[in-house]
Amino acid sequence: MQHNRAQLQQLVSARFEKSILGPQAFFESNVESISKASLDMASRFHKGGRILTFGNGTSATDANHVSVEFVHPAIVGKRALPALSLCSDAAIFSSSVSEKNKANDLDFATLLEILSQPDDMGLGFSPDGCCENVLSALKRAKQLKLLTIGFVGKGGGGMSEADLDYLFAVDENDPFVEQEILETLYHILYESIHVFLDNNENLI
């Protein structure tokens, strides 16, 4: 198999360079809203709220990842917090619901309506902000008084018009770098929420 090693080395260096240079601008411009979102989320957890996560494709794996971070924290000694990913059940995902005698696909919005409670939080992931099912779920979450947080790529797409409580838009053209920045972001949210919960006497 023919390949040019130098060419591959260049490819790898360029990939890592993007991943090394990408995060700083995002975190510098979002640092305040990240801390405020953590406090709001800690406060919801304190009241008994839960996280409900959703996304499509690789974003579904981010939704699953966030959820497991809370249920089983990788930081030893941190307590388990309630989180559910709406994308991990193939049976639910491929079923339909009957609404006014009409069978509809069971989408994220409908699932949220069935599962959610008022103190819950809806976390939606969409690389371009235009995934119809994620957008409609976030809008429904808003109507249901959930705290709404959108994780999105450049520009925010339709999410920027959804009046979410928090919108984290990564200004990045490369989908891999975008995913990596969002992963660091949700790790930081999870780490920070535990800090607020650990110091909750006067805070929440």
Added chain:
Amino acid sequence: MTEIKQADYQKLLYPFLHETGAVNSEQVLKAVQKSTLSKCQEVTNLREKTLDQCGEKLIDAGIAIAKSFSAGATLYAFGNGGSSTDAQNIVVDCISPPNSRWSSFPAVSLTSDIAVVTAVGNDVGFENIFVRPLIALGRKGDVALGLSTSGNSPNILAAMEQAKKQQMLTVAIAGYDGGELACSKAVDYCLIVPCDYVPRIQEAQATLYHSLLEIIQEVLQIQKKSAKGKQQSSNSIEPQ
């Protein structure tokens, strides 16, 4: 990972929270903001270190996987917890690549069939949850890609050993010092993110496998082009 290490890490990032005295929300907000920026710095430094230490091995692993794909291999990815979502992420990127110029490749996540995972876990033990489906599905020449932040997950190690028995190509992505995966003879390539804190390990591992996917696609495209070139040149010498 020891509890002491984790506690130290928290202390390092939020020093004043561990001093005596009153804490108000403004103080905690400020501390969280400061630590957010230092975490960002930490992961970018870690990526640099990872590239320095295993950039060449990453290329070797990418070439080996590309060769396997071109010989008809299926890739099986697996991990525990957050790493299971990385396995799923890799599989989605193989089947439905983010770049429209890229080709799709056969990949399966061994973490998504909860019937298999719980059946094997319950009947023969959690250590075998990936071993059993590999016995059923894996063929000589296929690829096993296991992720473990500690490098010591018994079920990932067992799966690697099983895959090697079946003459599969075995690639591990680990953290810390690579743990037992780094020493295992069953592992052909062990790519290590040298860090002892799980969230940052996972973030740098994402860069590793994103880069791996890019190498695979590049190698296979070069191959496709050169095959096309050969075909054209052989066509040109054929009698009209």
